[in-house]
Structure formats: structure tokens, C-alpha cells
Amino acid sequence: MHFIKFLARRIGHSVFVILGLSILVFLIARVMPGDPARMALGPRAPEAVVQRFREELHLDKPIYVQYYYWLRGAVQGDFGMSLFTKRNVAHDVKEFLPATLELMVCTGIIFTVFGILLGVASARYANKWPDNVVRVFSYLGVCTPAYVFGILFLLLFGYVFNLLPTIGRLSPELEYPAHATGFITIDSIIAGDFRAFWDGLKHLIMPSVALALGPMAQEARITRSSMTENLQRDFIALERSQAIPERRIMTRYLMRISIIPTVSVLGLDFASQLGWAFLVELIFNWPGLSRYGINVMLHKDLNAIVAVIMIIGLVFLVVNIVVDIIVAGLDPRIRLGAERSK
């Protein structure tokens, strides 16, 4: 019961945040100095064209009216026209989003799995060499921006050793598998095309590892510190005093409580990789929403910028809700509403 209430509150809050975000983004896009229509069409466009464009975008009306028109469209999935691609923004989003999601999912799996593994190894061998290696790695991961990893990988594995493909999602000689989910790896399996699967996977490796290293370091550090902290707790001593095998204590009792903080920050880590994806997609020419986002930003394509941010915000909110549900599942203190500090 608590849990359903908790979830309802969480979703209600998200709706509010999305609405608020739309106002914020709309304000940023419209109140900033300069004439959006002129900015979009360039200085050489005839005034009459610009004027017509203004009317089309309702730029001649007060800001709240503009927002109303925009919101009415957005709710129906219509974010207006992109000036960069000259197409409907919603159409662009639909085309580019799956590639970004595939990259995100792959990155998320890498940094969650390996982050926790490294953290566990580091706690298990605390202050021995594996711990020190992980510690050095985690500092490296925290202080190196993903685009630097991207460039280094490109140099090393793309050019020097020539192991992995450097750009795009699929080699040009291969055909995209039939569109089912938009994820090349999954679609190719559905289509039974294993060459495409393998090729798509190879394309995924570099960008997703470049993105995953930072959050992975973060996860490893948090896992390590929560495990070493919990190891000193009395409940571990009690469990040990009751003949429960050490392996079971570690893998069951210590593990479940120790990964709660790790899982709780997954949302934040996801946010940071969503941000860095903007640069990494650019470096690897990954045809995703983030690369599209950078392109429309460089072209001051207001409709598309607003749409991209709203979509990113929406993705991030969904991730956060999922993370909250997992945390609540792991931690009865939250599920039962005893600590309602949020």
C-alpha cells in the first residue's frame, strides 16, 4: 500500500517537473536576446519571409500565448518544424532517439555491472593491490571527461590497432535490419542477421565504453565504501556469530544492503552520461538524438532544441522512477515509508 502511494506521488511529481521544465526551457528559448525568427532564417532572408515565419511560430503574440500553442502541440507529439532538417521535429526525434537509447542502455549495463564488480573486488581485497588498482582507475575515471576517452579510443583502437570501427552504428556495406525496436543489436537478432548483430555490437563498444568509464568509476567507489562500511556493522558480526557461511553472508546479507547506495546514484550517473553523450556521439558520428541535438544547437534551431531537451528530460525522469522503484524494492525502510525524507 505504502509502495503504491509512493509510486503515485513519484509519478505525480514527475508530471509537475516535466511541465515546469517545459516552461523553463520555453523561457530560455524565447526570452533570450535576439529575434528567433531572424536568427533561424539568417540575416539575408527578406523581411516579409521573416514576418511570415514569426506569425507561423506565433512569435508576434505574448509569451504565454506562445507557450499555450507550443504546449498544445507538444502534448499531441507535435514540436513544430526543424529548420535544420526541414522536417517535423517529432519525426526527427523518432528517427534519432533509438540510436541514443541503444547507446545509453549499453553504457548503463557496462557501468552498472562492471562498476559493482570493481567495487566488490576492491572491498574484498581492501588495501591490497586490486584495491589500489581500482582506486587509481576510479580517480582516472572521475577526472577524465568522456570525450577525452572517446578521442583516445579513436586513436588507439580505431587507428593505431585498427580493431574497431570508428564511426556510425553499422558498416556501410551492411543493410539495416527491419525496424522493430530501433536497436540494431536487437533488430538484427529478430531478423536472424548475425553479421549485422556482430557489426552493430562492434560499433557500440567504443562509444559506450568511453561513456561508461566515468560513471563506472563512481559506482565502484560508492560500492567499495558502502561495503567496507557495512562490513564493520554489528549485523555482519551477528550473522558471522551464527554459523552462517561467510560466502552466504557476503553474497546475500552484505550485498543487498551495500548496493542500495550504488543503485541510488544510478540516476545521477545516467544523467551525466546523457550529457556526455552529446559530445561522444559527435566524435563517433553516432546518428543519435544527442548528435542531432548538438547540430540543431549549432544551427540555433529553437523548436528542435526545445524538443530535444524535453525528450532528454523525459528519458531522465523515467530512469529516475525506475531507479526509485528498484531502490524501494531493495530497501524496506523506503518501501515501508519509515523514512520519508524525500
Added chain:
Amino acid sequence: MGKIDFARRWEKLKKAWYKFGKNPLSIIGATIVLIILLLAAFAPLVAPYPEHAGNYVNFPEASRPPSWKHLCGTDVFGRDILSRIFFGFRFSLGMGVVVISITAPVGVTLGLIAGYMKGSFMDTLIMRLTDIFVAVPPLVLALAVCSILKPSVFNAMMAISLLWWPWYCRLVYGISSSIRNEFYVQAAEVTGASKIHILFREIFPNCYGPIFTKLSLDMGWVILIGSALSFVGLGAQPPTPDLGTMVADGGKYMPDQWWIAVFPAFAIMFIVLGFNLLGDGIRDMLEVEEG
């Protein structure tokens, strides 16, 4: 009263400092930060070719690999990369300092107010506002704001500032909302102290530790985000010796003239590492202090 309090604080500070000194990583961090500060401050004096910082062109010397003459090589215009890195530190540090000195006071004040007035309309207003700001990854919002403004270092700093305050606000909110019912706060209320006094004299001192930790870690973060903005061309513009811009430019000549991108990239890592180690050191020091 005040005197005793001061003596005790001094005692605590000495103890904390002792613990800080015991941790080699924090010392390394502090040293890195100090070195970068000095290099940035005296860049015109220590850089081997200070004139290479800006719009300098010397094509015969262009794209030279690292050598004794140019420790980190030269870029496509023949500029000494090491010199440009030293000047780049100036921009990175300057950006960090400006952004944080704008956002920290704003965020802290709002956080104190919201936390102290927990449950009130102000609390709801401020905290829901922060919810909205943190609903999108900071880098994405910074990119968007910068893209709408004219790309420049100044605008990049403004953009980052605009979306950085909520993090301070939330940090301080957590602390102030939990201690607003402590007896000394209530004592101050009963004796009729002003709101300003309660917020800044009674509650604020409890937030020093986490704030200092965050300040140091955030220097790293802001520098990273700033470099990312420059990297895509939405921050500092070309002749400016900005580390992010240098990495982006160098990236174009990547396989063959690797040094153009790699050394500025290392410089970014170095600076961020320094602030991270320092921040962790401060946190450990204060944690040990409490325990």
C-alpha cells in the same frame, strides 16, 4: 562565550589539519591545485613562449612533435602547446571561480531559507524550482543555453551559473532542514534574534564542511563542463587558449599529430584530478573529525 568557542574551533581546525596532512592523496591534490594556481597566476612569466597564447602564427614551426624546444610540441599554427596550456589554466580556473562565486552564495542562501522554513510556501517554491533545474543533465542544459546565446567564455560562465545553484541549494537544504529544530536555533529564536542572524550565524556554520567539499569537487566539474562547451564550439572561441577548444582542434589532426589534442586533454585531467583529490581529502578530514 565567544572566546571559548573560538579557541575550541581553533583546536578542531588544528586537529583536522593534522588529519589532512596524514593523507598522502589529499596532499597530492593540494599540491596539484597549488601548482596549477601558480602556473596560471604567473603564466606570462613561466610560459616558454607567452606570445603564443593568442593569435600568433609561425607556419615554419607548425605541427612539430614534442622536443626540447617545444616540450608538448606545436599546433598547426606553430604555437607552443605547453605555453598555451599554462594560459589555458587561467581560463579554466577563472571559469570555475566565477561560476562558483556566483552560484554558491545564491544556492546556499536559498537552501538556508528553504530549509529553515521547511513546510512553508517558500520551501515549496524554492525546492520545486530546483527539481525542475535538475530534471535535465547539467551539461545538456548548459549546451542549450549557450547555443541560444552568442558563444563566448562569458556566456558559457553565465549558462553554467544559471543551472548550478540548485545543487548547492539542495545540499544546504538537507542540512538546514534537519537542524532547524536544534535547541540552539530555538534558543536564538526565543531571544529574538533576527532571521538573518539565525540563518547565517546559527545554521550556516553547520554547513561549512559539506560546502567546502563540494566547492572543491565542483571546481573540477565546472572546468569539465566548460571544456565540453568549448569542445563543441559553444564556449570559448578559437584564438583563446582554452583547454577544451585545444582538444577539439587537435582532434581533427588526431592520428598523426596526436600531441595537439593529447597534452591539453592531460592538462584537463590533471586539473580535475587535483580538485577531486583535494575535495576528497577535505571530506575525509571532516568525516574523521566527526567520528
Added chain:
Amino acid sequence: MARRLLHIRDLHVRFDVYGGTLKVLNGVNLHLDEGEKVGLVGETGCGKTTTAKSILRILPMPPAKITGGEILLGKDDILKMGIRQLRELHSHGISMIFQDPTASLNPVFTIGDQLTDTIRYSTVEQKLTKRETKKRAVSALSDVSLPDPVRILENYPIQLSGGMRQRICIAMALASRSRLLIADEPTTSLDVTIQAQVLKLLGRLVEEKDTSTILITHSLGVVREWTQRVYVMYAGQMVETAPTKELFHSPFHPYTKGLMKAVPKLTGEGVALGISGRIPDYLNPPTGCRFHPRCPHVMDVCRKERPPYFVAGDTHEVACFLYREK
């Protein structure tokens, strides 16, 4: 004479922490016969819990490290036990009740998860089915007078009160029918009204099963009522041991005397009130007798040498130079 059950000789434990090494146990000696009930008293932080956890080999290591001594259970040295023997020790030999039931129950598992595991691993050889294990868990909970045990098995620790949690910990400790029970301040963290109830329950259960017990506490009243013999511990060492009646009648060690004086004040934390000064810093403990900076009768020799045990009567020993001649 009863058989000796436990014998700790010259136990040294240190903690490697940030900034140095804490010599927390510095030559602890303790023994206990079968069926005997022994008290262990001393100020907070004097090493009582560390001693208890050392006996069970459940100190968190690192940071703790046992650097010397032996702990004999019967004829076996616990410190030399392998994994298998240790498991045997935990399942049938010794169990422990911790000071704070909130900290000693894993917050993310149900009581049932934890209790059935305890029962399962202390009865491995009986190969109980799931249903039998659960039945035993239910009866273990009813043994400690908990109402509605079936429902409690489904609960998480946060859904229960402190007193209930401690009853559960008692149930867990007794479920394995151990030969020795170590109760580490079992009531300190409970409300005063609950304390008496839990103590009474524990007393009844220990009496029923005739379990040897080490009761760790800083409440001398409880010691007087419960135990046959008392150890007084100070800063990682035993400073005095005597049969309970004798100790209360004629304490020898200046520290013990101080403790006794502190009793009538009956303030919760009052133990230290009767003795000026504070427990020493383990990073740089005082030389010689660790009590000397606080001792009203301090002599030159106390600063230099560590006092050995002087026998004062059959079973009364005291580590203090004041009793050199006796």
C-alpha cells in the same frame, strides 16, 4: 570442581586506524567454568565488546588484528581454528547477544529470513525441511514471549520496537543451544521499563537451559543479582576479579572502588562520575599501569611497570602495586 569451559590468556588486539594503531586489548585474561555466570564490567570503551567479539572471532578484520594470546574453549584454541571448526563453534559453541538490537539486525531482510538462516545453519546435521525450520523459528519467537510470531517473521526490523528486536536477538542466540552465551549489554539501548522485562526473560531462559554466561554490562546492580564472579576491566586489561559477593564487600583496586562509589548515583552514564579523569587515549596509552593518571594512590612504580596480578584470597586477584605485600 567444575570443568573449565573458556580460558583467555594474555589476549592482545589492536586496531589499525587512520593515523596509527590503537592497542585496544593489552593482555586480557579471563576464565570461566561450565555452568558459571560471570560478569564483565567497566566503562564504555574499555574493550569489553572487543573481548567478546574476539572470543567469537567476529571482529571486523581489518581494521582489527589479534596480535597475541590464546582463547581456549575446552582444549581447542579458538584463534587457531579453521573455517570448519569455527562454523562448529558458532553453531553449537558460543552465541552472542549484541548491545544494540537495531544495529545487529540486518535492516533489509525480514526477521524470518534471518532467524531461519540461523536455525538452518545451527542444525545442518539434522537436515530440517523448510517447514520444520519455520516451525522452529515460530517456537523460538514464542519462547521469548513475542506475540503473533508468524506475523513477526514477515516483518522487517524497522517495523518492530527496540524491545521486540532485542527479544528476537535473544531468540537467535538461544536457537543454537550453545554452551556459552555472551550477552553484551543486552539492555543498554532499551527503555528503562523494557530493560527489566528483557533481563527477566533472559535470566529465565539462561536458568532453564543452564547455559554458561558472560554478562557484559556497566550496571553493577545487574551484576550483583546475576553473576557468581566478576571481572573488572579497564583500558584493555582486567584489573580485578573476585567472586561477586566478595568484590562488592571488599573491592581492592582503586578503579573498582571508584566504580562502587559511582553506583548510588544511579545516573545512566554515571560510572565515570565517581572517578575523575577520562578513559585514556589508546593511540598513546599511559606507560606502566594504564590507570595511573587517574589513580588517587599513584606511586612511582605505577608509572614505569605494569602491575602483575596479586592474589588476595582464593579467587580474588588484583593488578595493582598497592597489594604487593599481601
